[in-house]
Every structure is written in C-alpha cells, then in structure tokens.
Amino acid sequence: MLCNGPRPERQRTLGTRSASWLAPALLCAAFFALRxxxxxxxxRQRTAPAGPRLLRNAATGALAAVTVAVPNALVTRPATALVExxxxxxxxHLGLPPAVRPAAALVLMDYTLYLWHVLLHRVPQLWRWHRVHHADADLDVSTALRFHAAELAWSVPWRAAQVLLIGVPxxxxxxxxxxxxxxxMFYHSNLRLPLRWERALGGLLVTPRQHGIHHDSVAAHQARNLSSGLSVWDRLHGTVGPQLPQQTLVMGLPPGPEGRA
Ligand SMILES: [Zn+2]
Known part of the structure; x- marks a missing residue:
C-alpha cells in the first residue's frame, strides 16, 4: 500500500516529461528530413550557398524564440488558463461534442493566423518586421525559422486574443x-513534390509551390497565397495566387517602395 501511493504521480510526471520532448524531437527530425x-x-535553383543561410536563419529564429518565451509565458499561457x-x-459555447471542440479550435486558430498574415502585409508597422522573413534570397526549410523577434513579439497579443476569443485550452x-x-517548414521547403501530390495536397494544405508564389519578389504575388496552414482561406477570400513555373520566380523583397518598411 505504502509503495503504491507515489507511483501514479511519478509515472504521470515521467510521461509528461517524455511527451514534452517528443514534439520538439519530431519537429527537428522533420526539419532535417526536409533539408x-x-x-x-x-x-527551384538556389542563388546562394545553403550553409551560411541556414546558420543565419537559425540564429534569427533562435533570437526570436528566446525573445518571445517570456511574453508568451506571461500573456498567452494565462489566457489558456482563463479559458480552462x-x-x-x-x-x-457552440454546443459541440467535447471530442469535436479541439478540431473546431484548431480550424479557427488557423483562420485567424491567415488574418494575421494579411495584417503583416498590409499594416506598415508590421510589414517592417515581416519583410525580414521575405528578404531571404532563397526559399527553403530554413526560411521557416527566419522571423524577426519584433514580428513574433507583436504576435503575442494577437495570439492571446485568438486564445480568449476562440476558447483554446x-x-x-x-x-x-x-x-x-x-x-x-513543409511549405517553405524547396522540395519538388510530384505534381499529382501537390494538386491532391493543395486542395487541403498550403504546398511548397503555392507558398513559392507568395515569396516571389513581385509585390502583387506577395499579397496572394496568404494561408498558413489550410489552403481554403485563400479560396474563400479570393487571394489565390497565379500558377507560375517555379524557375521563373525571384525570391526576395519587391524592388522600390513596396519592399521598404
Ligand atoms: Zn508573408
């Protein structure tokens, strides 16, 4: 009896600890597999060596992640606690069965991430920071790490509002x-999927070819393909980009005033 007491707690702690490592480990594995x-x-053909870009993008992402860790702990986590x-x-309050609620919350989080991406491109104060992501001379899986710390800092109150309004535990x-x-990571990658796969996947999710158009240095193309998870939001809002051969795209900021903050 005495031995039975602490065991469930210890097992739960160990289980939680191993689960907390599982997601980062899987994401790291996915990153290197895509690489x-x-x-x-x-x-697409690279214009710059991959190694130095990978280091620069990883350093930019690490700085941004460290910068937002504290505001996230102070703002976003308490927001989820309030929801719970x-x-x-x-x-x-939608009257959904409990098993369906997480799926509904995930879809609404994805939709409001689309809206955030629209704001990043349309509000000059936000574009000033998002342009750092678009300034990458090539587009590959390392671009998925390239976000300015200020962009992620601005996203913290948006994330807290998403959590509170949608009701996300x-x-x-x-x-x-x-x-x-x-x-x-998947749609920033420079991975040439068979066209059949792209077409099948693209009806549901954003694909590397779709997002490649968004990173083309033509300003009109950067205002298109703004979905960040499910691809349906671009179709709903009429922001689907043109289908162009990827080899004709030039990654980077639009020339002239449109590329400036
Ligand atoms: Zn963008």
Missing amino acids: VLEDRRPL RRGWGLVP RRTLSLWGVLTLAEV
Whole structure:
C-alpha cells in the first residue's frame, strides 16, 4: 500500500516529461528530413550557398524564440488558463461534442493566423518586421525559422486574443503550435513534390509551390497565397495566387517602395 501511493504521480510526471520532448524531437527530425529531401529533389535553383543561410536563419529564429518565451509565458499561457477555468471563448459555447471542440479550435486558430498574415502585409508597422522573413534570397526549410523577434513579439497579443476569443485550452494551443510549425517548414521547403501530390495536397494544405508564389519578389504575388496552414482561406477570400513555373520566380523583397518598411 505504502509503495503504491507515489507511483501514479511519478509515472504521470515521467510521461509528461517524455511527451514534452517528443514534439520538439519530431519537429527537428522533420526539419532535417526536409533539408535532405530538398537537396535531392530541388524545386527551384538556389542563388546562394545553403550553409551560411541556414546558420543565419537559425540564429534569427533562435533570437526570436528566446525573445518571445517570456511574453508568451506571461500573456498567452494565462489566457489558456482563463479559458480552462472560466469557459471563455466561442468554441465552448457552440454546443459541440467535447471530442469535436479541439478540431473546431484548431480550424479557427488557423483562420485567424491567415488574418494575421494579411495584417503583416498590409499594416506598415508590421510589414517592417515581416519583410525580414521575405528578404531571404532563397526559399527553403530554413526560411521557416527566419522571423524577426519584433514580428513574433507583436504576435503575442494577437495570439492571446485568438486564445480568449476562440476558447483554446493549453493542450490544444500546444498541438496547434506543433502542427503549424510542421506545416510552415513543409511549405517553405524547396522540395519538388510530384505534381499529382501537390494538386491532391493543395486542395487541403498550403504546398511548397503555392507558398513559392507568395515569396516571389513581385509585390502583387506577395499579397496572394496568404494561408498558413489550410489552403481554403485563400479560396474563400479570393487571394489565390497565379500558377507560375517555379524557375521563373525571384525570391526576395519587391524592388522600390513596396519592399521598404
Ligand atoms: Zn508573408
């Protein structure tokens, strides 16, 4: 009897600890798998050596991640706690079966991420920071790490508002973060998928060819293909970009005033 007491708690602690390492480990594995695959099946020709860009983009991403860790802990996590404690937000009031609520929250999080991406391009104060992501001379999986710390800092209050308005508990928010990061790495990658696969996947998710158009240095193209997970939001809002051969695209900022902050 005495020995039985602490065991469940200890097992739960160990289980939680191993689960907390699982997602980062899987994301790292996915990153390096994409990095290998895009060298084997490149979609676009590189204009700069991959190594220095990878280091620069990883350093930029690491700085941004460290910068937002504290505001996220102070703002976003308490927001999820409020949702859990007080039942705030839309999803808990839709009358959905409990098993369906996380899926509804994930879809609404993805939709509001689309809206955030629209703002990043349309509000000059936000474009000033998002342009750092678009300034990459090539587009590959390392571009998925290239976000200015200020852009991520601006996203913290937006994320907290998403959580409170949609009603997102902590576990669903963590799941959304992992799924979104995996998808962001996938469609930034320079991976040439068979066209059949792209077409089949593109009806549901953003693909490397779709997002390649968004990173073309033509300003009109950067205002298109703004979805960040599910591809349906571009179709709903009429922001689907043209289908162009990827080899004709020039990654980077638009020349002239449109590329400036
Ligand atoms: Zn963008």
